[in-house]
Amino acid sequence: MNLLLFQPGELDAGAALTVADGRARHLLDVLHVGPGSEVRVGAVDGGIGTASVIAVDAGRVTLRCRLGDPPPRPRVDLLLALPRPKVLRRLWAQLAALGVGRVMLTNAERVERNYFDTHLLTPAVYEPLLLEGLQQARDTWMPRVTVHRQFRRLVEDELDALCPAAIRLVAEPGEAPRVSRALAHAPPEARVLLAVGPEGGWNAFELSQLEAHRFTRVGMQARTLRSDTACVALLTLVHDALAAG
């Protein structure tokens, strides 16, 4: 844990935070803090700063927090065909660590219907995994997660409201301009909406729907990657291209 995250409501009027859960155990058993220790802290969706431990008592740790500015908000949103549960489980923390503003999980022909039954789509299950990723990467911006069982309704009716004014890219294996070229002339504060298909790919209808709604194709190498590897790779390329702009 490179950053101790707390919910804004956990802070009292005097900027004191008391933790008694897994965070307290991490502070005591891994970081071996005591009164006077300094740790890096952040408020979910808020500022980052440092905190001094002011009391340790029976597994409870109380810290006085001094928060500065929030980190920059991630400029990438992800539209992802729902991967199989085993892959999704691996992916949550990595998505938060790489930085995404919004994750829209959607259906597609090559997504199996029973994938939607997984408990990994329950906020109580995925939020701790997202927090783990944020704490790893020292970020505070909790990705917004929505689940869309109807691909067509998402693309036609919902996407403009969820992700206005973004450059839209859809990744396909094979020949297509590289991400860095597609984003070479992106304005300085541009946001990107990246669509990543199922492991078998989008079908022709889905791809034409995406292209009809302003998505342009980008390619990687010729290699076919597992969904989690592909997401990490593509988010890396988008972030890298935006940082270069």
Added chain:
Amino acid sequence: MNLLLFQPGELDAGAALTVADGRARHLLDVLHVGPGSEVRVGAVDGGIGTASVIAVDAGRVTLRCRLGDPPPRPRVDLLLALPRPKVLRRLWAQLAALGVGRVMLTNAERVERNYFDTHLLTPAVYEPLLLEGLQQARDTWMPRVTVHRQFRRLVEDELDALCPAAIRLVAEPGEAPRVSRALAHAPPEARVLLAVGPEGGWNAFELSQLEAHRFTRVGMQARTLRSDTACVALLTLVHDALAAG
């Protein structure tokens, strides 16, 4: 499985291959092949082509193979501080899928000694995971894996023989030239040797040793990533930069 891999010795003089293991079950239960079906096949470290199923009998599948050229050999080698076993397990298939010529796992101050006791460093355990990644990505080049308990000996004495004539990069969080800039003037067939440290980073001595042996620093974002995410991200950036050259 996007490619059925076999060891060159499995092919008989008439280019016939008989499988009766997990590959046969995949052919029969997932791909539902029968006589006349065509599947994509490859020889480990060799060519890629197609095969026709010529017989199915009691869980055994026999195919006639027609192999073409091997895919291009991956132009990236990885020097990786040994990650904790849970992370290493996730990483094997992804490394093979992304494409690495050689993986050198090494010690560092911030690598715990007991990480070297894991069965994940046994070829019988990691080779099937590497094959899984190759089959996913349709590659045949099996990464060469070596384990180096002495970082200093590796860098001073062994690296020049293991990875001659490569551009050497060491990834560090924070301010440093981006990968694409570091490789902007790489010659067309250049190989890259990428060093990725432990989650706590290389210590100052290790970093100075690497820099004394022709490694130049490259940066990513300010974010601290888990070893597996960092490896996928960095290998993606190196492959992308080499493909652009």
